[in-house]
Amino acid sequence: MDTVDKFTVLSQGELTVTGRLVDASNATLYAASSLGSDSITCIYKPTAGERPLWDFQEGNLAHREYAAYLISEAGNFHVVPLTILRDGPYGYGMVQEWITIDESVDLSTYFSLDLPALRRMALFDAVINNTDRKIGHLLPTEAGELLGCDHGVTFHSQDKLRTVLWQWSGQALTSVEIAQLESVHGTLNDTVDLSPYLTSEEIAALSARIESLLSQGVMPTPNPDWPAVPWPAF
Numbered sequence: 047m048d049t050v051d052k053f054t055v056l057s058q059g060e061l062t063v064t065g066r067l068v069d070a071s072n073a074t075l076y077a078a079s080s081l082g083s084d085s086i087t088c089i090y091k092p093t094a095g096e097r098p099l100w101d102f103q104e105g106n107l108a109h110r111e112y113a114a115y116l117i118s119e120a121g122n123f124h125v126v127p128l129t130i131l132r133d134g135p136y137g138y139g140m141v142q143e144w145i146t147i148d149e150s151v152d153l154s155t156y157f158s159l160d161l162p163a164l165r166r167m168a169l170f171d172a173v174i175n176n177t178d179r180k181i182g183h184l185l186p187t188e189a190g191e192l193l194g195c196d197h198g199v200t201f202h203s204q205d206k207l208r209t210v211l212w213q214w215s216g217q218a219l220t221s222v223e224i225a226q227l228e229s230v231h232g233t234l235n236d237t238v239d240l241s242p243y244l245t246s247e248e249i250a251a252l253s254a255r256i257e258s259l260l261s262q263g264v265m266p267t268p269n270p271d272w273p274a275v276p277w278p279a280f
Contacts, residue, residue, distance in 0.1 A: 052128050055081045056141055061090060061134045072096045072107065072198070077134070079141065089195070092139035096198075107198030108140035109243035114174050114197035115142075117252075120238045121230035123170040125194050127185075142195070148188045154280075157181045157210050163192035165265075168211035169223055172266040173230060173256060174200040179209035181280045201244050203251040205269045208276045214265040224260065231256045 059079035067074040073095020079086050096107045108131060115129035128143040157164070164184075171179050177199045185193040219227075231253065234240070240249050259266070268274035 051084065052086060052143060053130070055079055055084045055086050056088060056128060056143065057130050057132055059084070059086070061088075061132075061141065063090060063135055073136070075136070076144070077141070087144040089142045089144055090134050090136075090139060091142075091198075092134060092136040094137045094139070103245070106243075108138070110200050111140045111142065111197050113240050113243045114200055116238050116240065117174055117230060118170060120233045121170070121173065121226040123166055123226065125167050125170050125192065126197065127193050127195065145185045145187060145193050145195070147185050151186045153181050153184060153186075156186065157184060158213060160213055161192075164211055165214050167192060167194055168209065168214060169219075169226070169259075169265065170194075171209050171211065172207055172259060173227070173252070175202050175205065175207055175251070175255060176200050177202065177206040177208045178276045179211060180276050180278070181210050201248045201252060203245075203247045206272055207266060207269060208273055210275055210279055212268065212274065215267045217265045219259070219263050219265065224263075227256050227260050231260070 056079050059081035061077055061079050063075045063077045065076035067076060073092055075090040075092070077088050077090040079088055091108055091111070093108050112129055112131050115126040118124060118126040127145050130141050131138070132141055134141065167184070174197065176197065178196065179194070183194050183196045185195060187193070234249070234253055240252070244252075
């Protein structure tokens with residue numbers, strides 16, 4: 047099933063909830079979206095199940111998950127599974143394709159390796175200002191790809207980058223990375239309109255973060271005024 051077909055099934059199929067991820071802080075439901083003979087296993091996060099956060103707009107985490115997917119695609123990062131916004135059995139929310147991870151990968155050591163896929167994720171997190179890149183949010187697949195999940199606490203207008211991926215801190219950006227940043231920056235407010243999902247202040251901060259990365263030419267370094275690593279790290 048190609049991406050176009052997956053989008054159709056995920057957005058138009060009948061959404062059936064079959065379970066819940068009990069360790070998640072917000073309602074995270076295991077579901078399937080079925081259309082005709084096609085079915086996609088997915089994660090469904092209804093807005094009604096979001097817990098209010100002191101530093102993020104209430105009822106807005108699903109929008110941030112979707113905005114993260116849009117930025118991932120615009121910058122050719124391709125690190126976020128297919129994500130949409132739609133209605134479901136428990137109301138409007140985010141629906142994301144379920145990714146089956148490679149169980150042979152030991153995430154407790156994998157996250158600290160110097161791998162291009164992990165570095166790409168680290169740069170993506172810097173762009174979206176991810177405040178919660180835990181080890182368990184990394185999804186290495188049997189095909190050798192790396193995707194990530196749980197991008198609800200992102201795009202804050204203040205520098206709140208908090209991640210387990212700091213092994214390239216201060217290293218010079220590559221030509222490919224510079225091209226990715228330029229691609230994202232060039233699409234903002236043009237082909238990628240984030241105004242339905244983020245505030246104007248957050249969109250301006252996103253643009254400023256990208257400009258800062260390009261002008262400094264290096265991978266991000268920790269903010270001395272903010273915890274660099276999420277807790278718990280896994």
